[in-house]
Amino acid sequence: xxxxxxxxxxxxxxxxxxxxxxxxxxxxxxxxxxxxxxxxxxxxxxxxxxxxxxxxxxxxxxxxxxxxxxxxxxxxxxxxxxxxxxxxxxxxxxxxxxxxxxxxxxxxxxxxxxxxxxxxxxxxxxxxxxxxxxxxxxxxxxxxxxxxxxxxxxxxxxxxxxxxxxxxxxxxxxxxxxxxxxxxxxxxxxxxxxxxxxxxxxxxxxxxxxxxxxxxxxxxxxxxxxxxxxxxxxxxxxxxxxxxxxxxx
Amino acid sequence: xxxxxxxxxxxxxxxxxxxxxxxxxxxxxxxxxxxxxxxxxxxxxxxxxxxxxxxxxxxxxxxxxxxxxxxxxxxxxxxxxxxxxxxxxxxxxxxxxxxxxxxxxxxxxxxxxxxxxxxxxxxxxxxxxxxxxxxxxxxxxxxxxxxxxxxxxxxxxxxxxxxxxxxxxxxxxxxxxxxxxxxxxxxxxxxxxxxxxxxxxxxxxxxxxxxxxxxxxxxxxxxxxxxxxxxxxxxxxxxxxxxxxxxxxxxxxxxxxxxxxxxxxxxxxxxxxxxxxxxxxxxxxxxxxxxxxxxxxxxxxxxxxxxxxxxxxxxxxxxxxxxxxxxxxxxxxxxxxxxxxxxxxxxxxxxxxxxxxxxxxxxxxxxxxxxxxxxxxxxxxxxxxxxxxxxxxxxxxxxxxxxxxxxxxxxxxxxxxxxxxxxxxxxxxxxxxxxxxx
Numbered sequence: 001x002x003x004x005x006x007x008x009x010x011x012x013x014x015x016x017x018x019x020x021x022x023x024x025x026x027x028x029x030x031x032x033x034x035x036x037x038x039x040x041x042x043x044x045x046x047x048x049x050x051x052x053x054x055x056x057x058x059x060x061x062x063x064x065x066x067x068x069x070x071x072x073x074x075x076x077x078x079x080x081x082x083x084x085x086x087x088x089x090x091x092x093x094x095x096x097x098x099x100x101x102x103x104x105x106x107x108x109x110x111x112x113x114x115x116x117x118x119x120x121x122x123x124x125x126x127x128x129x130x131x132x133x134x135x136x137x138x139x140x141x142x143x144x145x146x147x148x149x150x151x152x153x154x155x156x157x158x159x160x161x162x163x164x165x166x167x168x169x170x171x172x173x174x175x176x177x178x179x180x181x182x183x184x185x186x187x188x189x190x191x192x193x194x195x196x197x198x199x200x201x202x203x204x205x206x207x208x209x210x211x212x213x214x215x216x217x218x219x220x221x222x223x224x225x226x227x228x229x230x231x232x233x234x235x236x237x238x239x240x241x242x243x244x245x246x247x248x249x
Numbered sequence: 250x251x252x253x254x255x256x257x258x259x260x261x262x263x264x265x266x267x268x269x270x271x272x273x274x275x276x277x278x279x280x281x282x283x284x285x286x287x288x289x290x291x292x293x294x295x296x297x298x299x300x301x302x303x304x305x306x307x308x309x310x311x312x313x314x315x316x317x318x319x320x321x322x323x324x325x326x327x328x329x330x331x332x333x334x335x336x337x338x339x340x341x342x343x344x345x346x347x348x349x350x351x352x353x354x355x356x357x358x359x360x361x362x363x364x365x366x367x368x369x370x371x372x373x374x375x376x377x378x379x380x381x382x383x384x385x386x387x388x389x390x391x392x393x394x395x396x397x398x399x400x401x402x403x404x405x406x407x408x409x410x411x412x413x414x415x416x417x418x419x420x421x422x423x424x425x426x427x428x429x430x431x432x433x434x435x436x437x438x439x440x441x442x443x444x445x446x447x448x449x450x451x452x453x454x455x456x457x458x459x460x461x462x463x464x465x466x467x468x469x470x471x472x473x474x475x476x477x478x479x480x481x482x483x484x485x486x487x488x489x490x491x492x493x494x495x496x497x498x499x500x501x502x503x504x505x506x507x508x509x510x511x512x513x514x515x516x517x518x519x520x521x522x523x524x525x526x527x528x529x530x531x532x533x534x535x536x537x538x539x540x541x542x543x544x545x546x547x548x549x550x551x552x553x554x555x556x557x558x559x560x561x562x563x564x565x566x567x568x569x570x571x572x573x574x575x576x577x578x579x580x581x582x583x584x585x586x587x588x589x590x591x592x593x594x595x596x597x598x599x600x601x602x603x604x605x606x607x608x609x610x611x612x613x614x615x616x617x618x619x620x621x622x623x624x625x626x627x628x629x630x631x632x633x634x635x636x637x638x639x640x641x642x643x644x645x646x647x648x649x650x651x652x653x654x655x656x657x658x659x660x661x662x663x664x665x666x667x668x669x670x671x672x673x674x675x676x677x678x679x680x681x682x683x684x685x686x687x
Contacts, residue, residue: 057416058415058416059414059416059417062412063415064412097419098419126416126417127419130417130419130420131493131494132491132494132495132496132498133494133495134495134496134572135568136568136570139567139568162414162416164413164414164417165331165332165633165634165638166405166409166634167405167414167417167418167420167421168331168332168630169331169401169441169442169443169626169627169630170405170441170442171417171420171442172442172443172498175568178568182555182567182568185556185563186563186564209411209413210638211411212408212409212410213410213411214410214411214412216412218411218413219411219413222413
């Protein structure tokens with residue numbers, strides 16, 4: 001089902017001309033709705049700095065010795081630095097294991113005061129779905145969190161859960177993913193639909209998510225793709241003038 | 250009425266062949282409400298009996314119940330395979346409610362149908378004991394499925410390491426402390442995904458004896474009480490706790506509404522509603538509601554369309570809460586049921602046709618077929634993930650799965666018919682998930 005939806009989105013996006021060359025294997029449409037990142041536009045127009053904070057859980061990190069350098073927050077930072085060289089870019093990852101949306105929201109005030117970001121990338125949903133948090137409460141936490149950031153004058157991008165074919169029978173993501181889509185649309189913030197995106201990449205053979213391996217190569221490639229796709233989203237939604245193709249190889 | 254019964258019992262004369270098992274079994278179910286000695290006697294006796302006994306039973310078993318429960322079982326199976334192109338055909342993609350509503354409603358209907366006779370003749374204690382015994386059987390079936398599930402999870406956990414999914418594999422942490430997990434599963438607090446329906450069913454049956462008692466005395470009061478509990482729950486948001494956190498996926502305090510409504514329909518409610526159901530206004534309202542919910546559902550599949558849903562409508566409508574049986578889901582089910590009853594009468598000729606027999610067969614052995622469906626969904630998913638991903642495999646798993654459900658249902662019917670065929674029935678008949686035994 002998702003396959004069809006994802007394929008539809010790919011077609012739709014390519015028709016709308018939002019996406020680059022087909023040779024860009026992991027380039028994909030990622031935005032639902034065309035909600036601008038106004039603070040990002042302003043910050044970059046003023047010459048920066050562009051400070052981005054990533055809130056998230058374990059799936060925003062990577063293990064291994066180079067974990068910090070290979071996880072998507074740093075792939076995002078590297079890509080942005082290359083694409084908008086005139087602007088100082090800093091990405092701070094505050095990803096922590098096993099944190100629900102509700103718990104994350106409780107740290108927002110302090111972090112916003114300490115870090116003063118222009119943009120927050122908020123990855124959530126996975127741990128809530130694993131715990132089976134009441135979807136209604138999850139919805140309230142999401143709405144509360146997005147409101148809190150917007151009223152603090154910070155742009156927000158929501159990032160939903162990963163697609164994992166193996167745990168589909170163990171974790172019921174649907175209700176949480178639906179709630180994230182709804183909040184994104186209703187509060188007018190971009191949603192980076194990691195779930196659909198990874199499904200598309202898996203189904204089209206870009207990244208093999210079925211592989212059983214201890215090797216980190218696939219994970220690195222995935223995070224690189226996510227980082228670049230996020231950069232592309234920020235440039236689009238922030239109406240930034242990128243130096244080169246938005247999705248460099 | 251008795252004409253249909255006659256057909257159900259002697260459909261085409263070849264009662265010895267497995268093929269006719271559906272009919273035999275349907276007759277069994279309806280015989281459930283009759284005294285034992287009638288089973289051996291002729292059709293005429295059945296007919297007279299039907300007229301003279303059990304004022305609380307409004308009709309003989311309605312094959313539509315089996316048909317739609319069978320279809321619901323197929324749809325539940327298809328929906329339980331997470332990535333499956335075939336589950337595009339299931340009703341949850343076209344409206345607010347899904348096969349679960351159909352299943353619970355029909356189960357309430359048949360439970361009342363089967364046990365009200367016993368309660369009427371032998372009292373609350375006997376009927377209550379039978380209902381509790383049925384709840385126990387379902388509990389055992391649930392634990393059996395849990396064992397199979399654990400086997401799959403244990404395999405997945407040991408075989409599928411990938412740094413990409415470090416977080417998601419945390420969902421399997423419960424494997425690290427089986428002591429706690431297994432006890433919580435026995436207490437129905439730890440319930441893996443897609444294993445929520447049977448625990449709901451068990452709880453509904455546990456509370457069914459007093460409800461049935463009340464339904465037989467003042468049906469309206471029982472239904473009113475059910476609506477009141479539903480409404481209060483809406484307000485107070487009570488639910489049973491789950492392990493390790495969270496609450497039941499199907500809140501029994503909410504879902505009881507469908508079950509009791511089904512039971513109420515079986516005990517005269519359907520007849521009372523028949524005038525309303527026949528009115529063109531009802532049909533028009535139901536059709537419009539189905540159309541509206543179809544349009545809304547479309548926006549879920551094509552997220553870009555969601556931007557055309559007015560904000561006020563979305564704010565009012567979302568989230569559509571499955572756990573607490575959202576009013577929209579209930580209304581959608583009512584609309585579906587109204588349209589179905591309008592266009593599929595109980596004497597619909599196709600109910601006897603061989604094309605629909607497989608679904609009817611599955612509906613008549615719903616506990617077995619439901620459990621089989623849950624197992625097949627695990628197994629199918631396992632094969633797809635571990636060995637052969639791809640659309641062709643999804644189609645194959647779906648077709649083979651439904652085929653297996655039909656095959657096993659046929660086999661069970663044949664076996665039960667055979668058991669009964671040899672001498673007088675030693676063991677009671679059963680009416681499956683809804684029903685217990687006489």
